[in-house]
Amino acid sequence: MSTFTLSSMALLGLGLLPLTANAQLLPLPPLPSQVIGTLDKTTERQTERLNALKQQGLLEQQLQQSLASKATLLNPLTQLPNIVPVVNALGQTVFNDVAVEQGLRAVEREWLLLLSTSQWQQLLTQAPELESYLSSQITLTQLQLQLIKIRVPSQLDNMAALRLNLPELLAPYLSRNYIYQTQTAEPLAHQETANPAPTDKALATTVPAAPICNQPITLGMVDTAISPHHSALTQTAQFALLQRSFLAEGIAISYAHGTAVAGVLAGRDKQLNPLLSSLTLLNAGAFYAQNAYQQGASLESILQALNWLVSEGVRVVNMSLTGPDNPVLQQVVTGLAEQGTVLIAAAGNGGPAAAPLFPAAYPQVIAVTAVDKRLELYRWANQGDYIDFAALGVKVLTTRADGSIGMESGTSMATPVVTAKIACLLAAKPELDLSQIVQQLQQQVVDLGVPGKDPLFGHGVLVRP
Incomplete structure (x- = not known):
């Protein structure tokens, strides 16, 4: 049995120690064993409680550190030099x-x-x-x-x-x-090809979904260039492609990301069915290769690209790209929105603790996050009150710049689904403004998370027919 003692000075201060005439302390009589046992148990309970609180605090701190770390996690393959x-x-x-x-x-x-x-x-x-x-x-x-x-x-x-x-x-x-960047989360060259691992065979061989609509649609993209040689993107009576580069003369053109996004919109193959069965696609090539896996576009190129698309009569623009807030971009986004241009942008792949990314976080832009086939949120998707809608963006089968078919993941892959939905909606009801478009889309969603709009899924998931 452990012993329990209090300091003599403490007991003296409490008036519990008797004094002799010359102020010497008299011996303290021993406490009964029953009292000692009770005090031992009380002390043990308090110690356990304090340890539990301490451990809880450490766990919360570790969680916050982990989220912050994931939000800025750099893949050594994709980390850029200064x-x-x-x-x-x-x-x-x-x-x-x-x-x-x-x-x-x-x-x-x-x-x-x-x-x-x-x-x-x-x-x-x-x-x-x-x-x-x-x-x-x-x-x-x-x-x-x-x-x-x-x-x-x-x-x-x-x-x-x-x-x-x-x-x-x-x-x-x-x-x-x-500099703004495209939003496929993993290196495009390292993702799966059309011959996936056995666990993904069902995904690769699933009968393609039907188009969202069959009306003739015109829409724009600001992205990398699109490979003109991919067999699944061959121009036909159902698919016309007009491209213009906004890179300085002589800079090497990147094709990877734009080809993947275009494949979701318009790819035709035994494994692919287009989101839009009759599409005229105007693509503004604004991105250059930063390394073997990443593409960057200057703000200057993006603004010139948007100006060209709108001058060509495009009303709906897909922007699978993200970067920082700034007054110049905000002014252009606001001005185009006032003219009726609808911008749809990827929410970003920074992770749940990441700061808002732009242009998606501007109120005049439709922000799109990604889910997988089980309607679970993509683990690297940004979260926040600015998220408007979610769509399939994980392990999406699409076209590759090298001529193959492969899987890509990221909010970039989800964005064209929402873009196509909006383009079809405006083809039927061109008089709709942005708030009315959002209201119409809300009627089509699968509402996930808390009822109504939430920071994970926005208003909900928009699913292909």
Whole structure:
């Protein structure tokens, strides 16, 4: 049996120790064994309770650390160096794709302004030194705004330095020329081919689903280029493809991601049935290869791509890409939405603890997450109040740039399902605005998670017929 004692000073302070005349302590009589046993049990219970609380706190801390780690997990195959030179066919560097603040990437020393002609002239009057930094100036005809690119000295290549050296009124219109990325979560070259493992044979040999609709549809994509040589994407009376590149001359064109997305929309093969049976697809090629597995697009290229698509009469645009919020992109998204353009974007593959990604997180954009065939959420999908709808995006059979058929996963693969749904809806009811489109789609969903809209599935899952 263990013993239980209190310090003499403590007992003295409680008036429990008798004093002699010369203030010497008298011996304390032993406590009864029954009292000692009760105190032992009480102490053990309190110790166990404290240990349990401590362990619970540690587990919660570990969970938060794990989620944060997964949100920023880097595959050593796909981790980019701080500087990625983007070169032309002669091996000359056209620009440097560099790591900048907050783990983002941008074109080195390049900044963008989106202004009216009068605003730009006013700015030059107040800060004439800007003209010496001017790199290019183009008109986004659909918005009647000037997209101005400036190239600054290295010592000014941060917002704090620019604020000190340029007029304060510039800040709301200024952004880095950020780099955005496609949203297939795993290296495209490493995913399964059309001869999958035995556990996936059922998926590969399932009879393809029916098209979402049979009306003639026109829609746009901002993506990599699409391989024009894939047999499943051969142009026919049912499928027309118009492509335009927005890369600087001589930069190697990437085909991987755009070919996969186009295969979901339009692929025809014994293993594939298109989402849209009669499609005219306008593809704006804005992405270059960052390495063997990843593709990047500058904000400048994306804005020019959107302007071209809308100028060609496209109303519905698929954007299986993500990147940072910034005032220039937000201004374009808002302006196009006011004109009736519907943008559908991948929510992102950052994981459940990741910050919102853009353009999906803008309220004028339909944000799409991914589920598997069991309607379970894709484990790497972003979550948040901005999620609008979910669709199949895990182990999706589609076209590959090398001419094969294979499986791809990610919110990029789910996005064209929702894009096709919206395109079909507008073909039947072109008068619908964005809020009415969302209301119509809500009537088609399988509501998962908590009833109504939630941060995991949005309003619910949109399923092919």
